[in-house]
């Protein structure tokens with residue numbers, strides 16, 4: 186276990202860190218996050234003893250770093266610093282071999298067969314084995330980063346400290362590197378402590394996060410607790426939104442660029458326009474609407490400013506629109522004769538497309554509620570039609586689009602009720 190207690194200090198005449206205290210368990214991945222200059226690199230430097238703390242202690246498995254020699258520390262703890270000042274005339278395999286130094290005995294320690302195996306394995310896992318005999322100055326930034334990671338892995342550490350490990354890496358290698366670290370951490374019960382700028386990567390890979398703010402420990406806890414919108418907005422001083430990752434159980438943070446926010450238009454419902462393009466009828470808007478659609482293709486949540494409404498080439502098409510306060514509904518109803526079935530001569534298919542525009546701020550759950558109410562109203566209209574006519578089969582999507590602006594309607598319940606009524610009235 187790596188334990189940090191009451192750690193303070195920094196550089197000559199500059200106090201950077203104040204009272205940092207946390208414990209990292211074997212196999213745990215701890216992400217260190219915080220704004221530029223908050224002290225992430227300074228903390229890591231203290232953990233790998235490039236800097237001595239002013240006060241406080243750092244211990245590995247209960248033994249203070251102060252009572253260990255540099256070689257004893259290197260046998261347990263490996264580092265991937267932010268900037269490497271290596272002699273670039275070394276070859277890749279020579280650099281990775283340096284990782285075996287803590288295990289070699291005597292002044293001229295020679296590589297054992299095991300050393301060579303570990304070096305080759307580390308180069309293979311970081312995908313630099315093909316460049317084993319090239320010198321570092323012939324490699325790209327990302328390739329060099331992977332060579333230094335291979336060197337750290339060749340050290341077979343119990344603790345791995347990384348300062349911005351995904352710097353220089355393309356997205357595929359970022360995921361590959363962090364997946365590999367996670368796997369190593371679990372298999373070898375290695376503790377990983379990584380300073381990471383990218384909050385989304387930190388959220389995806391960290392078991393716990395240490396959030397630093399101006400040298401102080403703001404919070405040390407699970408990602409779902411640390412990555413809170415209000416807290417991060419205060420610490421980083423920028424607007425962001427928190428959402429659930431669409432496919433894995435983690436939170437993600439979305440930035441809100443100034444040129445895209447404030448996308449507000451006065452009276453967006455009046456600015457909706459019907460347009461005919463190539464026999465298709467569309468509704469278009471100057472505003473980006475957040476949408477939820479039950480369409481089989483392109484369904485789910487989205488952003489859109491052009492909405493397909495109906496196919497105009499059909500002769501029996503009815504298109505209607507209606508507005509009620511901050512809600513506008515478009516319905517397109519297309520009757521399709523399917524009278525070629527002798528057992529059901531009057532059987533008709535009705536294709537219905539519903540577009541509901543709501544000039545209001547609804548969250549995703551509330552949008553789903555409106556969509557469900559509209560679909561229920563459509564079902565009610567279909568049942569009424571089936572009673573008075575021959576058998577009909579109603580198909581077609583419901584789409585709810587919200588402007589995200591303040592609304593004149595006070596309750597979500599009212600929005601649902603009015604939406605359902607508009608849909609039912611237009612279809613019956």
Ligand SMILES: Nc1ncnc2c1ncn2[C@@H]1O[C@H](COP(=O)(O)OP(=O)(O)OP(=O)(O)O)[C@@H](O)[C@H]1O
Nearest residue numbers: 195196199201219220221222223224225226227228
């Ligand atoms: N060698 C140094 N001498 C004096 N002050 C330093 C030195 N290195 C860093 N600092 C200062 O210490 C503070 C913390 O820097 P540090 O590099 O630890 O921050 P960081 O969180 O890693 O930042 P970044 O996200 O920009 O990498 C900063 O104010 C920085 O200017």
